[in-house]
Amino acid sequence: xxxxxxxxxxxxxxxxxxxxxxxxxxxxxxxxxxxxxxxxxxxxxxxxxxxxxxxxxxxxxxxxxxxxxxxxxxxxxxxxxxxxxxxxxxxxxxxxxxxxxxxxxxxxxxxxxxxxxxxxxxxxxxxxxxxxxxxxxxxxxxxxxxxxxxxxxxxxxxxxxxxxxxxxxxxxxxxxxxxxxxxxxxxxxxxxxxxxxxxxxxxxxxxxxxxxxxxxxxxxxxxxxxxxxxxxxxxxxxxxxxxxxxxxxxxxxxxxxxxxxxxxxxxxxxxxxxxxxxxxxxxxxxxxxxxxxxxxxxxxxxxxxxxxxxxxxxxxxxxxxxxxxxxxxxxxxxxxxxxxxxxxxxxxxxxxxxxxxxxxxxxxxxxxxxxxxxxxxxxxxxxxxxxxxxxxxxxxxxxxxxxxx
Amino acid sequence: xxxxxxxxxxxxxxxxxxxxxxxxxxxxxxxxxxxxxxxxxxxxxxxxxxxxxxxxxxxxxxxxxxxxxxxxxxxxxxxxxxxxxxxxxxxxxxxxxxxxxxxxxxxxxxxxxxxxxxxxxxxxxxxxxxxxxxxxxxxxxxxxxxxxxxxxxxxxxxxxxxxxxxxxxxxxxxxxxxxxxxxxxxxxxxxxxxxxxxxxxxxxxxxxxxxxxxxxxxxxxxxxxxxxxxxxxxxxxxxxxxxxxxxxxxxxxxxxxxxxxxxxxxxxxxxxxxxxxxxxxxxxxxxxxxxxxxxxxxxxxxxxxxxxxxxxxxxxxxxxxxxxxxxxxxxxxxxxxxxxxxxxxxxxxxxxxxxxxxxxxxxxxxxxxxxxxxxxxxxxxxxxxxxxxxxxxxxxxxxxxxxxxxxxxxxxxxxxxxxxxxxxxxxxxxxxxxxxxxxxxxxxx
Numbered sequence: 001x002x003x004x005x006x007x008x009x010x011x012x013x014x015x016x017x018x019x020x021x022x023x024x025x026x027x028x029x030x031x032x033x034x035x036x037x038x039x040x041x042x043x044x045x046x047x048x049x050x051x052x053x054x055x056x057x058x059x060x061x062x063x064x065x066x067x068x069x070x071x072x073x074x075x076x077x078x079x080x081x082x083x084x085x086x087x088x089x090x091x092x093x094x095x096x097x098x099x100x101x102x103x104x105x106x107x108x109x110x111x112x113x114x115x116x117x118x119x120x121x122x123x124x125x126x127x128x129x130x131x132x133x134x135x136x137x138x139x140x141x142x143x144x145x146x147x148x149x150x151x152x153x154x155x156x157x158x159x160x161x162x163x164x165x166x167x168x169x170x171x172x173x174x175x176x177x178x179x180x181x182x183x184x185x186x187x188x189x190x191x192x193x194x195x196x197x198x199x200x201x202x203x204x205x206x207x208x209x210x211x212x213x214x215x216x217x218x219x220x221x222x223x224x225x226x227x228x229x230x231x232x233x234x235x236x237x238x239x240x241x242x243x244x245x246x247x248x249x250x251x252x253x254x255x256x257x258x259x260x261x262x263x264x265x266x267x268x269x270x271x272x273x274x275x276x277x278x279x280x281x282x283x284x285x286x287x288x289x290x291x292x293x294x295x296x297x298x299x300x301x302x303x304x305x306x307x308x309x310x311x312x313x314x315x316x317x318x319x320x321x322x323x324x325x326x327x328x329x330x331x332x333x334x335x336x337x338x339x340x341x342x343x344x345x346x347x348x349x350x351x352x353x354x355x356x357x358x359x360x361x362x363x364x365x366x367x368x369x370x371x372x373x374x375x376x377x378x379x380x381x382x383x384x385x386x387x388x389x390x391x392x393x394x395x396x397x398x399x400x401x402x403x404x405x
Numbered sequence: 406x407x408x409x410x411x412x413x414x415x416x417x418x419x420x421x422x423x424x425x426x427x428x429x430x431x432x433x434x435x436x437x438x439x440x441x442x443x444x445x446x447x448x449x450x451x452x453x454x455x456x457x458x459x460x461x462x463x464x465x466x467x468x469x470x471x472x473x474x475x476x477x478x479x480x481x482x483x484x485x486x487x488x489x490x491x492x493x494x495x496x497x498x499x500x501x502x503x504x505x506x507x508x509x510x511x512x513x514x515x516x517x518x519x520x521x522x523x524x525x526x527x528x529x530x531x532x533x534x535x536x537x538x539x540x541x542x543x544x545x546x547x548x549x550x551x552x553x554x555x556x557x558x559x560x561x562x563x564x565x566x567x568x569x570x571x572x573x574x575x576x577x578x579x580x581x582x583x584x585x586x587x588x589x590x591x592x593x594x595x596x597x598x599x600x601x602x603x604x605x606x607x608x609x610x611x612x613x614x615x616x617x618x619x620x621x622x623x624x625x626x627x628x629x630x631x632x633x634x635x636x637x638x639x640x641x642x643x644x645x646x647x648x649x650x651x652x653x654x655x656x657x658x659x660x661x662x663x664x665x666x667x668x669x670x671x672x673x674x675x676x677x678x679x680x681x682x683x684x685x686x687x688x689x690x691x692x693x694x695x696x697x698x699x700x701x702x703x704x705x706x707x708x709x710x711x712x713x714x715x716x717x718x719x720x721x722x723x724x725x726x727x728x729x730x731x732x733x734x735x736x737x738x739x740x741x742x743x744x745x746x747x748x749x750x751x752x753x754x755x756x757x758x759x760x761x762x763x764x765x766x767x768x769x770x771x772x773x774x775x776x777x778x779x780x781x782x783x784x785x786x787x788x789x790x791x792x793x794x795x796x797x798x799x800x801x802x803x804x805x806x807x808x809x810x811x812x813x814x815x816x817x818x819x820x821x822x823x824x825x826x827x828x829x830x831x832x833x834x835x836x837x838x839x840x841x842x843x844x845x846x847x848x849x850x
Binding site for chain 1: 494495518
């Protein structure tokens with residue numbers, strides 16, 4: 001029996017209010033932004049169907065909103081990304097705001113529109129058993145391990161408030177450990193001028209989420225080594241990360257640990273009013289739904305396996321890379337002289353589409369025919385092309401070029 | 406039209422309800438225009454075909470009677486109110502991890518993170534303030550009455566996650582009434598059912614993530630009332646504790662491959678007797694049945710069929726009420742269940758089935774005594790169609806074999822073409838999971 005993702009009641013509400021023909025709501029929420037930008041225009045496919053005017057549902061009063069803190073039992077980045085996606089697509093947050101806390105085994109997570117090859121040394125990651133993942137929201141690349149806590153704040157679109165969420169974190173840090181943290185213009189949380197958290201968000205209809213990381217005790221050595229790009233020249237229009245100096249909270253206060261951080265941020269979230277930064281103390285906490293452990297398996301969340309296999313597929317992680325060009329210098333030995341050539345490979349959807357050689361004096365690009373064309377771009381295949389070219393002598397190359405000119 | 410075509414057409418007509426139901430089931434409740442049209446068409450189809458039943462949202466006044474309000478004792482003291490509820494949430498370290506699959510779940514092995522507790526102390530004026538706390542052990546005096554004289558009663562209800570994601574409970578007012586009647590019989594204090602249901606709703610909303618987001622799982626609710634008076638006298642309890650725990654459930658019975666159960670019918674074991682408390686859900690009724698169940702298991706049978714009297718009346722199956730579907734002397738189809746004579750627990754599933762089938766009006770529904778000789782006679786004449794148990798835990802449980810006085814009787818429950826028990830199960834679960842809007846299914850959130 002096919003398992004369609006069930007519509008939650010708030011999606012039903014929107015569908016009924018807009019009337020007319022609306023296609024699958026889940027896929028229409030295509031916007032993703034890293035700094036609260038306006039939603040990009042709708043895709044062409046939807047423009048064919050007359051899109052009904054979206055009516056914003058009336059704001060739910062503060063007293064009717066109850067909060068929960070969900071703690072994921074899984075440490076697999078693909079499962080957690082799938083859980084985040086499932087909640088975003090299926091949950092009704094209109095009367096129930098949720099904070100999801102999760103931590104992953106060592107991995108590098110890049111933003112939706114990023115190029116993994118410019119952000120990290122992909123082949124070395126594979127060697128070291130560090131997973132590479134691509135999330136659904138925009139922004140830059142981050143390194144995760146179990147010393148890093150991820151917080152995702154879920155709410156309906158009209159209740160999205162990034163400053164509120166970040167303040168919850170800074171307040172929790174102060175209340176628990178008297179750590180003074182500030183929020184800078186890029187919406188990072190900094191402690192003593194060094195970044196301890198990065199932010200990304202996804203705004204859709206009817207739901208939205210804002211997630212951020214908190215570096216408690218991540219392995220800084222691995223972090224530095226993983227976020228180093230492969231040695232080659234990349235020309236790409238993908239979103240580039242803005243590298244910033246980072247710090248672990250444990251460097252500031254030795255007693256900080258991820259379990260305590262979970263508890264501190266969770267309680268701060270529960271004790272604060274839903275729509276304003278007012279602390280309600282224990283009486284406010286008592287009115288909420290509290291903490292819940294979440295087991296993100298098919299049994300508890302039907303449809304999550306499909307989401308997970310999508311996140312872990314090559315087509316998503318590598319295949320969604322925007323088109324880019326790689327240039328590598330080649331030294332071709334000749335009888336009388338060495339020729340310095342530039343190998344240029346154009347990669348589209350992760351596959352090597354056009355491979356050519358650029359001559360040192362001219363701008364001309366001579367196409368190279370190789371069986372490796374159309375194959376996925378990775379270090380092994382690139383070295384294959386380089387190796388094949390190196391076997392060719394300089395005179396042959398000159399002859400071939402002059403002959404074709 | 407050739408004979409072959411006629412036969413095929415007859416088959417299609419006979420099974421069209423199944424086809425329609427299958428299609429309806431595989432479309433989730435999306436408010437898509439085409440689905441609405443399909444459902445409207447399906448309802449029209451069902452109205453057209455004479456063989457099908459309809460569920461209407463209105464329950465006929467003739468067959469409805471709200472349970473009588475309970476009369477509290479004069480010196481009971483004051484009642485608790487849901488508005489007085491205080492909550493102590495479990496910290497992240499106190500939470501229980503959720504299991505990976507159904508196999509580990511069983512029935513009643515795993516409990517959720519929170520519980521509801523309400524104390525009663527006559528010396529403190531009556532019912533105290535209700536509180537929700539993390540699931541923890543109870544502490545009581547070794548002379549507490551519940552430990553000596555089984556001064557205890559309990560209830561069984563379920564919370565279902567509907568197709569729209571909202572959680573519903575089924576006819577909670579009936580459970581509250583039943584609980585209060587049992588309290589009166591055990592010398593325990595009575596309470597306001599409405600207030601308790603509100604406290605329960607708060608408890609379930611806190612632990613709502615223990616109900617999976619599928620439409621086949623449920624949360625079992627176990628309210629319990631115990632007498633904790635620390636004195637050995639056999640008298641009413643001046644102190645009591647009303648508490649509730651929740652348990653996520655998979656399937657209740659370990660059944661054979663077909664899903665039907667086999668029963669042991671041994672007249673030497675009696676579960677209830679006239680003038681006793683067979684009609685009250687008290688713990689003391691169940692302890693003596695454990696050994697009998699063990700004997701049934703030893704004989705390779707799954708449940709016990711409780712018989713009573715010289716004529717070997719069928720009273721209950723395991724912990725469920727029993728129903729029989731047969732053809733009577735006039736050639737009419739009859740659904741029968743034993744009457745509430747004092748030996749039978751007034752099950753809520755039982756009551757729901759009776760009301761629903763009477764409303765359908767497709768076959769005769771009666772409450773009358775069933776005896777084993779009657780069962781054997783009907784079986785011999787091929788007039789016994791179905792035999793099944795009905796209870797909250799599994800809705801309906803079909804029976805395919807009874808071991809009676811050393812003989813195996815095979816009941817053709819699973820061999821019927823359009824089994825009534827399947828229809829009943831589907832109708833009830835449709836209401837419970839919110840696929841059909843019905844006043845019996847109360848949304849709590």
